[in-house]
Ligand SMILES: Nc1ncnc2c1ncn2[C@@H]1O[C@H](COP(=O)(O)OP(=O)(O)OP(=O)(O)O)[C@@H](O)[C@H]1O
Ligand SMILES: Nc1ncnc2c1ncn2[C@@H]1O[C@H](COP(=O)(O)OP(=O)(O)O)[C@@H](O)[C@H]1O
Ligand SMILES: [Mg+2]
């Protein structure tokens with residue numbers, strides 16, 4: 001694995017007036033260029049982790065370093081330039097009266113020169129396939145369209161890390177695929193490191209690594225293969241397993257002689273073909 | 280209560296330079312006690328269509344019949360409150376509508392607003408909270424101190440506490456964890472089965488559409504592209520895929536197997552168990 005970009009060391013956080021820690025003694029690293037998925041039941045502390053990483057909240061104990069800089073109130077503005085965040089809920093993120101103003105807003109704040117700004121805005125909107133909506137009012141877009149504009153707003157800032165907090169959960173499957181594909185391309189061009197908080201297990205299956213959160217604790221981390229082998233354990237945590245793993249199981253229960261679990265449909269279909277040719 | 284859309288058209292910002300046609304020539308019947316799923320791409324007009332179901336917006340052409348009432352363009356409508364109470368819509372991102380200081384007040388807001396006594400509303404709030412799987416402790420919390428999934432449940436509880444006759448759900452489970460998703464969908468289904476709740480569900484999950492609905496309506500580019508039972512709709516998966524829509528995981532695998540194995544299935548499988556059975560059957564049949 002590559003160089004460490006982010007490190008969390010024993011990070012603990014509690015919201016005021018709550019009796020439980022929302023994030024409890026959590027430690028993990030994020031490596032440059034990876035796609036890290038964070039999964040976990042509702043209320044397990046995922047969004048709180050995201051807020052801590054972006055300096056919207058500060059850890060009660062423990063530390064977070066981003067690019068060797070320890071996150072604190074003094075360094076938070078530098079950290080935010082490096083960490084772009086797309087929230088669960090796109091409406092709260094709109095400030096501009098048109099789509100292009102909205103995407104330009106963050107750049108204006110950074111003092112980016114006009115010509116450069118126009119280019120970056122156009123580019124970011126192209127990447128999420130919203131370039132035909134430059135002059136629309138963001139609030140008049142459909143749910144999925146809004147989310148793509150929000151992602152463009154972050155892309156325009158060219159951060160090192162993008163945190164997607166369920167950013168695609170409101171898109172239709174094709175829209176979701178398009179956005180994830182876009183983010184994946186930026187990752188593959190070594191432009192972005194991705195932390196994706198998601199309830200979509202099929203999406204998590206495509207990550208480089210998965211972190212499973214449970215009641216504020218880091219329950220397990222590993223490759224998708226390692227994590228989805230937990231099968232029943234995941235279901236007990238309120239999670240699920242990918243479709244191909246479930247189908248494989250059902251087929252074995254029918255007495256078909258299939259090897260153990262398949263993380264993708266392609267692998268499963270391939271194995272079925274082989275089995276069929278032997279029958 | 281029966282709802283019917285006849286030749287409905289809706290244009291946003293009529294008579295302005297921004298006028299845009301969102302839906303047109305929409306004809307749909309929603310019969311009492313039915314469960315209708317609406318599927319289609321982002322921007323295909325689903326949310327616009329839903330807002331007609333309780334007269335939140337008025338068609339710019341055509342008419343909407345809601346029970347005894349007819350909503351038409353060009354006619355002023357008074358007394359829409361009874362409609363809003365009988366047809367409850369849980370919107371996409373319903374948590375945006377949370378605004379009270381406590382969860383309890385938020386859930387009670389709708390019922391109280393429609394004239395239900397406070398005490399009765401509080402009883403309903405507790406019941407609704409249980410239905411959506413939240414603990415009573417949460418009643419005293421601020422809705423803004425909850426996680427995304429918890430807010431979603433509170434918003435749904437608020438609608439249940441209104442005890443509508445028709446429940447309209449715009450992607451109600453986006454943001455819920457897998458167990459929560461199943462629990463909430465099962466809860467809606469139970470309401471439908473046990474109390475005959477008429478249910479309209481907008482969803483991107485073909486699995487949910489196949490599992491729960493009696494009828495599926497496909498919206499495409501602002502109008503109804505196809506209507507039918509899940510069985511009918513998913514018998515022609517290629518058509519859906521041409522529109523760029525998903526089909527249930529099971530049906531997609533069936534298509535792949537037909538192609539790769541050269542086998543034939545005689546019906547679309549809408550559950551994993553059924554698919555496993557059928558795969559075994561066609562493979563054994565093929566070998567003979
Ligand atoms: N602003 C807040 N004030 C007080 N408590 C909060 C606040 N935000 C979240 N919490 C609580 O902290 C815990 C963790 O919440 P968090 O939002 O991190 O969960 P999550 O894993 O993102 O959940 P979801 O999948 O539902 O979005 C929950 O118990 C939640 O109720
Ligand atoms: N408030 C609005 N003002 C103007 N246009 C809108 C508004 N809401 C939606 N639209 C447009 O109407 C069309 C249908 O949108 P919508 O009903 O939200 O679709 P869906 O719910 O299927 O994603 C889209 O082209 C969308 O941009
Ligand atoms: Mg969250």
Ligand SMILES: [Mg+2]
Nearest residue numbers: 142143326371
């Ligand atoms: Mg919509």
